[in-house]
Amino acid sequence: MIGLILDLLHVYSLVVLIYVVLLWLVSFRIVDGQNDIVRSVMAALGALTEPLLQHIRKRMPATGNVDFSPVVLLFVVWLIERIIIHLAY
DSSP states (O other): OHHHHHHHHHHHHHHHHHHHHHHHHHHTTSSOTTOHHHHHHHHHHHHHHHHHHHHHHHHSOOOTTOOOHHHHHHHHHHHHHHHHHHHHO
């Protein structure tokens, strides 16, 4: 059971990373944001990540144009993984 939870947390970390990279690629116009496949992937990944990212953004101080909420989310996921590993073993 613990292995499954850790695997899910790892997959969620990858989802956050992929979402952030796609956001960068679209914002720098490396990838066409109007492409149906890109929009579908972005919508699916956004549905998984944006609720937590928005929650973090509300509590963080303004940092200008740089959004550190994905870094904070990845750190929290990593911290949860470490706590679970520590408690399990």
